[in-house]
Each structure stands twice: as structure tokens, then as C-alpha cells.
Amino acid sequence: MQKLTIIKIGGNVIDNSENLHHFLQDFTVLEGPKILIHGGGKIATETSASLGVEAKMVDGRRITDIDTLRVVTMVYAGLINKNIVAQLQAKGSNAIGLTGADGNIIKAKKRPVKEIDYGFVGDLDESSVSVPSLTNLLQAGFVPVLCAITHDGETQLLNTNADTIASAVAVAMSSAYETHLVYCFEKKGVLKDVNDDATVVREIRSSDFEPLKADGTVAGGMIPKLHNAFEAINKGVTSVYIGKADELAEIGKGTFGTKLSP
Amino acid sequence: MQKLTIIKIGGNVIDNSENLHHFLQDFTVLEGPKILIHGGGKIATETSASLGVEAKMVDGRRITDIDTLRVVTMVYAGLINKNIVAQLQAKGSNAIGLTGADGNIIKAKKRPVKEIDYGFVGDLDESSVSVPSLTNLLQAGFVPVLCAITHDGETQLLNTNADTIASAVAVAMSSAYETHLVYCFEKKGVLKDVNDDATVVREIRSSDFEPLKADGTVAGGMIPKLHNAFEAINKGVTSVYIGKADELAEIGKGTFGTKLSP
Numbered sequence: 119m120q121k122l123t124i125i126k127i128g129g130n131v132i133d134n135s136e137n138l139h140h141f142l143q144d145f146t147v148l149e150g151p152k153i154l155i156h157g158g159g160k161i162a163t164e165t166s167a168s169l170g171v172e173a174k175m176v177d178g179r180r181i182t183d184i185d186t187l188r189v190v191t192m193v194y195a196g197l198i199n200k201n202i203v204a205q206l207q208a209k210g211s212n213a214i215g216l217t218g219a220d221g222n223i224i225k226a227k228k229r230p231v232k233e234i235d236y237g238f239v240g241d242l243d244e245s246s247v248s249v250p251s252l253t254n255l256l257q258a259g260f261v262p263v264l265c266a267i268t269h270d271g272e273t274q275l276l277n278t279n280a281d282t283i284a285s286a287v288a289v290a291m292s293s294a295y296e297t298h299l300v301y302c303f304e305k306k307g308v309l310k311d312v313n314d315d316a317t318v319v320r321e322i323r324s325s326d327f328e329p330l331k332a333d334g335t336v337a338g339g340m341i342p343k344l345h346n347a348f349e350a351i352n353k354g355v356t357s358v359y360i361g362k363a364d365e366l367a368e369i370g371k372g373t374f375g376t377k378l379s380p
Numbered sequence: 381m382q383k384l385t386i387i388k389i390g391g392n393v394i395d396n397s398e399n400l401h402h403f404l405q406d407f408t409v410l411e412g413p414k415i416l417i418h419g420g421g422k423i424a425t426e427t428s429a430s431l432g433v434e435a436k437m438v439d440g441r442r443i444t445d446i447d448t449l450r451v452v453t454m455v456y457a458g459l460i461n462k463n464i465v466a467q468l469q470a471k472g473s474n475a476i477g478l479t480g481a482d483g484n485i486i487k488a489k490k491r492p493v494k495e496i497d498y499g500f501v502g503d504l505d506e507s508s509v510s511v512p513s514l515t516n517l518l519q520a521g522f523v524p525v526l527c528a529i530t531h532d533g534e535t536q537l538l539n540t541n542a543d544t545i546a547s548a549v550a551v552a553m554s555s556a557y558e559t560h561l562v563y564c565f566e567k568k569g570v571l572k573d574v575n576d577d578a579t580v581v582r583e584i585r586s587s588d589f590e591p592l593k594a595d596g597t598v599a600g601g602m603i604p605k606l607h608n609a610f611e612a613i614n615k616g617v618t619s620v621y622i623g624k625a626d627e628l629a630e631i632g633k634g635t636f637g638t639k640l641s642p
Contacts, residue, residue: 194458222469
């Protein structure tokens with residue numbers, strides 16, 4: 119099977135034009151079919167504030183009301199997505215910027231109202247990702263750039279977590295490609311010593327996960343992150359990398375972040 | 381050659397959700413490959429006002445400064461484009477929403493500064509439209525939905541007139557398809573009596589244009605509209621229709637608007 123690389127970036131890359139430029143340069147030279155998935159960032163918060171749309175929180179959870187949905191649709195699918203595409207095109211990468219509505223690439227379900235009404239938030243399941251649509255685009259030589267907006271197939275756009283999209287796309291596409299998923303975050307990887315960037319654990323196998331939790335190497339917010347990563351691997355993804363965007367060029371040399379494998 | 385229909389809609393369709401729904405229904409049932417091109421509308425003006433971005437005019441000409449470009453990128457490429465795509469998907473049309481930056485579909489040149497600096501406005505020429513990119517998407521079964529944002533290929537997004545995009549796309553695609561261009565506007569077509577919708581001129585051939593100007597049937601703003609339409613026909617477009625969006629279903633019956641032909 120052909121190799122497919124799926125990379126997710128977040129606010130810490132998007133919010134800093136120098137970081138973004140550097141990352142997109144490294145992304146452009148990555149060989150083979152690839153997909154970029156990006157989250158939001160400060161621009162969404164700033165645009166909301168300028169438009170007088172307040173962040174709605176219920177019990178500490180962020181709510182996507184109709185005004186917030188309008189803002190994130192404008193900022194994620196418009197401003198951020200199209201600027202990333204224009205930059206990739208300038209670097210020679212044939213980027214095509216998309217939401218989950220485009221080509222019906224990601225059909226979500228509006229999160230059911232239980233204790234909290236999250237508003238226009240979309241959840242994904244096994245059948246959410248259209249493998250034929252993405253495969254058609256990849257085979258035509260396009261580089262899909264996906265933002266964190268999906269749809270329900272019945273005219274409603276939905277706000278969907280970008281990490282979740284990345285994982286769902288990687289799992290679904292592993293039926294057609296040898297899929298490698300890369301999560302870029304603020305750290306260089308899983309660290310033996312959380313305060314020392316030089317202590318990156320280069321590889322964690324599925325069987326290492328429990329012992330690393332037990333000895334405290336994997337703790338706090340890393341536990342759900344790695345749990346989700348191993349879930350993706352159990353569902354067919356060949357490897358999941360977790361590391362820092364500015365080191366992406368190292369990925370071919372085996373010195374990028376932490377590699378999680380079966 | 382296979383038939384390709386390219387339809388341009390403007391604010392009078394986009395600003396009214398009932399008109400838009402009705403139009404998209406008729407668009408969905410049109411047979412064969414098709415491309416939708418949409419302009420802006422009131423939402424852009426309203427969003428600009430909410431963000432405190434004032435419309436900049438110089439000598440009666442609208443200027444796209446950097447703040448205006450941000451707003452139109454958000455509204456055209458984000459809000460309007462993605463809502464149209466979500467509605468088309470719900471109707472069973474495999475829409476994919478794009479700017480000219482996506483897949484490098486339309487590469488424009490920033491308008492040179494002469495008497496007026498129009499700001500971030502893109503002009504098109506014969507080589508602006510990527511026929512391979514659009515053909516790849518059409519052959520994969522997608523229905524491209526283009527908004528009025530292009531790029532210069534060097535990271536800069538540009539605001540470009542949607543009528544101009546429609547014409548440039550139709551001319552370029554006529555090398556690969558039998559291309560039919562449809563401009564939807566507020567009138568039912570070219571009218572013998574401008575105050576009587578029942579007096580639509582059903583067909584105007586290239587050789588009729590000068591006599592119709594001379595006898596006053598074609599006057600005012602219709603002159604440049606028809607001039608541009610006949611230019612497109614001279615450059616390979618098979619036909620150009622001008623009519624009202626809510627009558628699109630008539631197009632197969634020969635009773636939609638005014639048909640311009642060689």
C-alpha cells in the first residue's frame with residue numbers, strides 16, 4: 119500500500135506567522151500523498167471579540183452557539199484555511215482547502231443534548247469519513263487541507279475538534295493507504311523529564327503504554343492523548359507521531375518526536 | 381465534446397434564503413458537469429460594519445484594503461461558500477467549495493496602481509484558469525462552487541469580480557468542454573420593454589447586437605454585459621444565457637432568459 123501522511127497542527131503553529139511559514143516549508147517537501155488538518159487559534163477568539171460574540175461556557179465546557187458557529191466558519195474555513203492554501207501553493211504544493219461539507223468528506227452527527235447542550239458541535243463515528251472523496255483528490259495530485267468544520271448532510275455545518283478529525287481521517291484512510299498520523303503540539307514529544315526537552319522517548323509500543331503510565335513517564339494530559347493514539351493504531355493506522363511542528367523535517371531521520379507503534 | 385454548464389449567481393439570490401434554496405434545487409437537478417460561481421451580497425457589507433471595517437471608496441470606486449480583504453475572505457470563502465456547499469450536499473449534489481487559490485484554479489494578477497490603487501484586487505488573463513485542476517475535479521464527480529477570491533501564486537489572496545471569474549472559467553474550459561455560461565441577474569433577460577417582464581428577447585445572435593443597440597433594445601448597463609458575453613462566445617464559449625435565477629428550471633425548455641449565440 120502507498121504511504122499517506124496526515125498531519126495535524128494547532129494554534130501554536132497557526133498563531134505565529136514565522137512558525138507557520140517554517141512548518142509549511144517542511145510540509146511541502148514531505149514526499150508522497152499527504153493531508154493537513156488545522157485547528158483554530160487566537161484569530162477566532164479575536165474575531166469573535168471584534169464581532170461582539172462572547173465565548174459561551176457551561177460548566178467549564180465551550181458551547182458553539184449559532185453566532186460562534188458563524189465566526190468559526192468564517193475564520194477556520196475562510197481566513198485561516200485559505201491563507202494556508204495560498205502559502206502552500208506559493209511553495210509549490212497543490213493544496214486544496216476544505217471543510218467536511220466539501221465533497222461530503224466528513225459527515226458528523228450533532229452532539230446529542232444530555233446534561234449540556236454543546237450547540238453546533240459535530241461528533242464523528244466509523245462511517246463519517248468519505249474515503250472515495252479523499253482518495254479521488256489525492257490521486258488527482260491535490261493536497262487536502264482540512265479545517266475543523268464538518269456538516270451533518272442535512273444543511274447544518276458543525277464545529278468539530280481537529281484532533282478528532284485527524285484521527286478519524288487516519289483510521290478511515292488506512293483501508294486504502296499505509297497511514298501515518300502526526301500530531302504537532304507544544305512539546306518535542308513524550309518526555310522522560312517533562313521539564314527537559316532532551317529527554318524525548320523516541321518510540322512507545324502498545325505494550326509499553328501501561329508500564330510507562332505506572333512509572334509516571336506518561337502522566338496528566340498525555341494519558342488521553344496516547345490513549346487516543348493507540349486506539350487509532352488498533353484501528354489500522356500504521357504509526358502515530360507526537361512532536362513539535364518546527365522539527366517536522368526530522369521525521370524521515372527517525373528523530374522527530376515520539377513514535378507510537380503497535 | 382461533453383457539455384459543461386457554468387452558472388453565476390449574485391447577491392439577489394444569496395441574500396434571500398428562499399431564493400437561494402429554490403435556485404440550488406434547480407441547480408442540483410441540472411444534468412451533466414457543472415460549476416457554480418457566486419459573488420458576495422449583503423452579508424459581507426453587514427459583517428464589515430460589525431467589525432468596524434468601513435467600505436473604502438476612491439473616486440466612486442470600491443477599494444479592497446487589507447481589512448476588507450480579510451472580511452471578504454471570511455465571508456465569501458467561509459460563510460457563504462460553505463453554507464451553499466452544505467445545502468447542495470443535502471440535496472445530493474457533490475459540491476466542493478473553492479477559491480482560486482485551491483488547486484491553483486485561478487491565478488490572478490494584482491491590479492497595477494495607476495490613477496487609483498484598488499488594493500488587493502485581482503485581474504485575470506487568458507492563462508489564469510487551471511483547466512487541468514477543474515477537469516480533474518469534474519471527472520471525479522465533484523461540483524465546484526467558486527467564490528470571488530483568487531490568489532497571485534505568491535501567497536497573496538485577491539478579491540476578484542465574480543462575473544469576470546465566470547467568464548474566464550467558461551472561456552478556458554471551452555478547450556475541454558462544450559461550455560454554456562449562465563448569468564443570473566435581477567431581470568428575466570434582455571427585455572424589449574425594460575418595464576415589461578413578458579417582453580424577453582429569447583435569442584440574440586452576434587450579428588443582431590449592433591442593430592439592437594441602434595434601435596435601443598439593448599441600452600444602459602446591458603451594453604457592457606452583452607459585450608462581455610459576446611466576447612466570451614468569440615473566445616469559444618458555445619452559448620451565454622442571461623436571466624433570472626428562479627427560472628433556471630426552464631433552461632432545458634428554451635424558455636430561460638436570453639440566449640446569446642455566435
